[in-house]
Amino acid sequence: KQEVTQIPAALSVPEGENLVLNCSFTDSAIYNLQWFRQDPGKGLTSLLLIQSSQREQTSGRLNASLDKSSGRSTLYIAASQPGDSATYLCAVEGPGANSKLTFGKGITLSVRP
């Protein structure tokens, strides 16, 4: 059974700091890995999707890397801003044929002005 872990559960940093959010998964037979953002009381917004054949994806100040063999991914946020405060969820698709996502419990990020 696939398990996804995100540690720590919460993180507080001052504005402007570069930071790394970690995600690990137990079964490396994945199709892809996604990072989502969730604001309080809202749904999930997909930030980046990395296919299993890829090593990283970038979007603006965000960079996500994937090391499938070791079961790890990181989300790098450059020059953090108060607007980045949210919960960040990592999810993997696979193994298995049904495309379901297995999620970590998320990291709640607070960026202090």
Added chain:
Amino acid sequence: GAGVSQSPSNKVTEKGKDVELRCDPISGHTALYWYRQSLGQGLEFLIYFQGNSAPDKSGLPSDRFSAERTGGSVSTLTIQRTQQEDSAVYLCASSPPGGRNIQYFGAGTRLSVL
């Protein structure tokens, strides 16, 4: 264009009552998923629909839970004889055809069972 729409946004019900939660996926999306987000439990997969194929119900926690998808579009998640442990946010997602794609999520229905 319109995203995934879920209704109601909030639902308060009494223990033992039945509830229906609705999901309107993005037009043209063939895959539809239901997930549950409980406090402290994270997001859990419930059920998956893909086109006209039989749904994958492997994540449904009990036989009180069922879902259907009519005409390959709108889906309804039904919880019968609700229990307090059913209180959670129920999220629906859809994705386009053509392989393993990004799943687009609705804002969810927050269910509170008193």
